[in-house]
Amino acid sequence: xxxxxxxxxxxxxYALLGLIHQQPRAGYALAKVFxxxxxxxxxxxxxxxxxxxxxxxxxxxxxxxxxxGGTLRPKRVFSPTxxxxxELRRWLEPPVSGDDVIWRLxxxxxxxxxxxxxxxxxxxxxxxxxFRDAVDxxxxxLETHRAETASTMSLHGRLALxxxxxxxxxxxxxxxxxxxxxxxxxxxxxRKVRRP
Amino acid sequence: xxxxxxxxxxxxxYALLGLIHQQPRAGYALAKVFxxxxxxxxxxxxxxxxxxxxxxxxxxxxxxxxxxGGTLRPKRVFSPTxxxxxELRRWLEPPVSGDDVIWRLxxxxxxxxxxxxxxxxxxxxxxxxxFRDAVDxxxxxLETHRAETASTMSLHGRLALxxxxxxxxxxxxxxxxxxxxxxxxxxxxxRKVRRP
DNA sequence: CGATACATGTAACCGGTTACATGATTTT
DNA sequence: AAAATCATGTAACCGGTTACATGTATCG
Numbered sequence: 001x002x003x004x005x006x007x008x009x010x011x012x013x014y015a016l017l018g019l020i021h022q023q024p025r026a027g028y029a030l031a032k033v034f035x036x037x038x039x040x041x042x043x044x045x046x047x048x049x050x051x052x053x054x055x056x057x058x059x060x061x062x063x064x065x066x067x068x069g070g071t072l073r074p075k076r077v078f079s080p081t082x083x084x085x086x087e088l089r090r091w092l093e094p095p096v097s098g099d100d101v102i103w104r105l106x107x108x109x110x111x112x113x114x115x116x117x118x119x120x121x122x123x124x125x126x127x128x129x130x131f132r133d134a135v136d137x138x139x140x141x142l143e144t145h146r147a148e149t150a151s152t153m154s155l156h157g158r159l160a161l162x163x164x165x166x167x168x169x170x171x172x173x174x175x176x177x178x179x180x181x182x183x184x185x186x187x188x189x190x191r192k193v194r195r196p
Numbered sequence: 197x198x199x200x201x202x203x204x205x206x207x208x209x210y211a212l213l214g215l216i217h218q219q220p221r222a223g224y225a226l227a228k229v230f231x232x233x234x235x236x237x238x239x240x241x242x243x244x245x246x247x248x249x250x251x252x253x254x255x256x257x258x259x260x261x262x263x264x265g266g267t268l269r270p271k272r273v274f275s276p277t278x279x280x281x282x283e284l285r286r287w288l289e290p291p292v293s294g295d296d297v298i299w300r301l302x303x304x305x306x307x308x309x310x311x312x313x314x315x316x317x318x319x320x321x322x323x324x325x326x327f328r329d330a331v332d333x334x335x336x337x338l339e340t341h342r343a344e345t346a347s348t349m350s351l352h353g354r355l356a357l358x359x360x361x362x363x364x365x366x367x368x369x370x371x372x373x374x375x376x377x378x379x380x381x382x383x384x385x386x387r388k389v390r391r392p
Numbered sequence: 393c394g395a396t397a398c399a400t401g402t403a404a405c406c407g408g409t410t411a412c413a414t415g416a417t418t419t420t
Numbered sequence: 421a422a423a424a425t426c427a428t429g430t431a432a433c434c435g436g437t438t439a440c441a442t443g444t445a446t447c448g
Contacts, residue, residue: 010435028399037345038338038360041299048436050401055435072446075399103237113356142234148231159377161311162232163370170366174359181355206407224427243406246429269416271427398445409434417426 005059005087012042012052012108014091017084018114022064026075027053040110053078061087089118095130101138105171113179125182132175139168201283202253207303208248208288211238213280214310216258222271223249236306250273257283285314291326297334301367308374321378328371335364 009017017020019030027049034044040046056062061084064076080088092111102109108131142165150158205213215226223245230240238244252258257280260272276284288307296304300378311320331346346354 014434027401028397038341038357041343043436045415045437046399046401048440050357051435065397073399109356109359113350113352113410116350116352154309154312155377155381156309156312159232159370160305163305163367163374166366166370167363170362171359174362178355178359181351184358185351208408222427223429224425227427239408241409242427242429243410243431247407269427394448396445396447401440402439402440402441403424404437404439406437407435409432411432413423413430415426416423416427420422 004090007059008089008091009056009059009061010052010083011104011110012048014057014088014107015040015042015110016052017056017061017080017088018110020078021080021085021088021114021117024077024079026067026077028075040106040114056084085118088114092119092127093123095126096134098134098137101131101134101168121182125179128175128179128182132172132179135168135172135175139165139172142168154170200286203255204251204287205255205257206248207300207306208238210303211236211259211286211306212245212248213252213276213284214306217276217281217284217310218272218312220273220275222263222270222273224376228263235309236302252280256280281314284310288315288323289319291322292330294330294333297327297330297364315346317378321375324371324375324378326376328368331364331368331371335361335368338364 019025019033023152025033027046029045030053031046031049033039033044040143053062057078059066060081062078063081064078066074067077068074092115096108104126111133112124119127142161146158146161146165153161165187212226215221215229221229222244226249227240227242227245229235229239247259249260253260253274256277257275258274260274262270263273264270288311292304308320308323308327311323315323338357342354342357342361349357
């Protein structure tokens, strides 16, 4: 069984590991992903990226090869090691907990985005189902809280709480939408086989 | 004009300042707010609360009075100073920027929740309008991004992006709802005057 | 030729987490 | 009497921010 490492990567570390798995990249290219796409809400500052890459390398999860594209400016292109892929899987697999939904919602979306290449369809569906369930539970908690405090809370407090509830309800709806989409989708293989 | 202090409080500091303004409280009571309500997503650990309170006190924004309720366990109940109230207002006033929406959405909701006692209705409406506009702009950016990368992005990437878009659309809808609610509401004074 | 983009790094600082520590009071 | 809650604090650690530092390559 895969054991958790003593010092697991930070959330940013997993983001980098996942991007590197999509395709080998250098630090600068990774930083550009964060600054030019709405990926998670990670900062692409060198002071965050390069130390995180070094930590991943020290932990043996990625390996960097120096590339000179004919020019004289070297860049270190990183690829995941076998250990790195295993760690990525270990991060992606677990079902969604209540704490995940409250404290690490962004990270859950990041995990989902990286899941397609590393988990089976069944595992992905289980992830989405646990996400949906955990969000439903939290929405119920929030609604209970609203009902219990409705009389004492100020109008502004109530509205702010309703913003949170609406946000989580949207996530629950999204989870159902995603489940529907993934269940409908036939794998490439199946489609090929079905061709006349 | 109110000048920004050299070392403004952290987000947690403003949350504490706002709660203390709602009613004077001690550290333990403040911690309990974070652990027993869905307020923001701040941690109520003593290692966060007490140093933050000390920093607010050092900055002259709050003042603590020791209370002994007949018993022998003293507690320090904090109240905002005049300077603290001014700093709270300074934090609440500014219109919402694009960066706020991307990086500090939770803090914006916190600001809204504390606004009712310290800003005028007109200021609150301006805040909500700028919030709505900033969210609309960001939704447009995200949708453009989706359109531009739709062909190259994986199904999972697309779905994750759509989760983000749906979340922000929900916030935009909420802002309109809140604006409607606050515009309809008549102030207590107006209502009194209109009574036959 | 100047500006922008590519490319990588370091170091001080800061705030929050985790864990530890202590003791009174209330509840079961 | 034990357990839970009230109540306040400290200290090591860690990760990210900000700012600094350096140099190449490309573009207008």
